[in-house]
Amino acid sequence: MRVDAADRQPIASETPQPVEPLDETRPETEPGVAPPIADESQSTLSDDAKEEEADFSWLDEDLPPEDEDEDEEDGATPAVTAAPRRPQVAGDAGFRLREEARPQPAGPAAPQLTWLQRLRAALGRSSTQLTGQITSIFTKRRLDEEVLQDFEDVLIQADLGVETAMRITDRLSEGRYGKEVSGAEVKRVLAEEIEKALDPVALPLELDLEKTPHVILVVGVNGTGKTTTIGKLAAKLTRAGLSVTLAAGDTFRAAAVEQLKIWGERTGSEVVARPIGADAAGLAFDAYDTAVKNGSDVLIIDTAGRLQNKAELMAELEKIIRVLQKREPDAPHTVLQTLDATTGQNAMNQVDIFRNVAGVNGLVMTKLDGTARGGILVAIAAKHRLPVYFVGVGEGIDDLEPFKARDFAAAIAGVEAEAISESA
Ligand SMILES: Nc1nc2c(ncn2[C@@H]2O[C@H](COP(=O)(O)OP(=O)(O)OP(=O)(O)O)[C@@H](O)[C@H]2O)c(=O)[nH]1
Structure with a gap:
């Protein structure tokens, strides 16, 4: 099946936004009711929990083999009246299903002006x-x-x-x-x-649903918008009828975990979380199993981004990838890096670092709103030639847009x- 589709730096706001349940997108989830959080007993976060880091050395042992087993309109919240029973992805959604059997409906004409x-x-x-x-x-x-x-x-x-x-x-x-x-x-x-x-580099995110879940590992320096982008992406995918599991892999920051849980509520996605300080690779491993069990099409894994503690962060990312590959050799299928446009040249350096360690194969440029430094995307494209799937143009759920070269070029010029x- 194919689907195209250190120390922490201060961030603008760590306060989770109020919840507006997207009840219309996932009727199986009751409006305003949080989806089940995996291992609820461990989801209460406290500093003390840092001491209780579990032993995940068993992850390094060989595991038994697995059994074989949007209509979003440009720039606008899609007018979803009923949850599609099958994924229906518009051509301009920014991602596409590889599977031929999943039809792409024509959909209504996109209100281009709104997006532009x-x-x-x-x-x-x-x-x-x-x-x-x-x-x-x-x-x-x-x-x-x-x-x-x-x-x-x-x-x-x-x-x-x-x-x-x-x-x-x-x-x-x-x-x-x-x-x-x-x-x-x-x-x-x-x-x-x-x-x-x-x-x-203006390409849609390709989701390969031959082997579900398609695993998206989201990496990037803290504050670049990983968690927010995950939430926005989950909204896009669930609106298109795909089921999503979220893994709160930034186990260093309670606010990031809480933020992800809120996005889980808003999008009707199950969230796998652990206490602060827990091993992120172990969490990713469990999240993969959860996503298999609940039949998710896509698993999106958040990660910490403490670049100041680079060696530790990189070791953690490598371990997450290694552990996921015990379950699915091709996982993570997509390694998405978020870049904060306001940081200009730093964003370029960040791609150098994360590309080497985490095998980044796609980018999302966030915070293009309110910066005079949007041009950095051009320099990054010229140097790295990595696909840019989406751009973030605000903090809201609808502020993630598929990247279109011509529109971007026209807007900046x-x-x-x-x-x-x-x-x-
Ligand atoms: N204006 C604007 N703000 C954004 C955008 N994307 C994210 N933000 C804001 O940037 C801040 C940091 O975003 P997060 O999603 O918490 O970033 P993160 O990379 O997960 O950060 P850590 O959890 O610290 O690693 C939050 O206040 C977001 O609301 C965007 O496209 N535009």
Whole structure:
């Protein structure tokens, strides 16, 4: 079956948001009633519990073999009136089912404007800064070395990366050297080149349901939005009719566990949690079994992100992966890294680190709203060429959007998407 689809740094808010049960998405879950938490007896969290770390050395022993055994519209909360009995995934949901047997209904026309407006609003600061500088550089000046150098500097300051900045200035100078160039023309060239850089990485998340559960391990530095992204993703998947189990693998922070439980309630997903300080690999192992037992299509595992204690964190991630592979050799099927757009160049370095240790094979860029540093996504795409599945444009449940190269390029360059398509 195929489905496409240290020490802690301070974070903006660790307070779980109020619960708004998504009762319409999962009728089998009573509105407002929390789904069962695996091993409820252990779910009470306390500092004392840190002392009680279980012995998971048995995980290193060989295990007996296993038995063989959205209609989301662009940028808007999907109008779900009844839970689909079978997954129905819209073409633009940002993920897709590989399984041929799972049909993709045509669905209603997507309200593109809503999504574009949201993206433009999200990238407003990145775009305003960049386009303002373009206007001041190019007004009443002929294209010469000095202008091109000023332009290149602006692009580098906008975090687009040296390689992309040089490609854009080269392309601009082609046939225009010595001439006056309008700001509109510069923005169009900018948008086209950004789209070219992003297009290869704008891919839907592929969920392979041949062997359920499809395991998604979510990694990234703390505060980059792992838990929030997991919640938003669970909402997308459950709305499409897939069943999801969540594993609270950030066993270092009580607030992260509580936050995940709330997302579990909101999305009707079972949450597997352990006391603070518990072994994250053991939890992942149990969560896999829980997801098998409850028939989940997807298991999403949260992790800690204490980069300051790098050796310990990396050992923990490696152990989680090793342990999961005792159950399913291909797990985790997706290793998703969250990147906080507001951290600019740091985000690039974080990909270097987590890619090596955890085998990251997909990215989600969060907090694109309210940052002037959205350009970093272009530099990361050019360097790492990893798929970017979604972008986070706010803290709400609907603020996770499938990544679309053209829309992103147009929004950041401050042009209409049609302007790119006409001239590209
Ligand atoms: N504005 C905005 N805020 C976001 C976005 N994604 C996450 N956040 C906020 O960022 C903060 C940190 O998010 P978390 O999901 O707790 O991050 P985390 O990586 O799980 O952090 P740890 O649990 O500490 O490892 C929270 O206040 C979120 O609401 C986004 O796309 N936009």
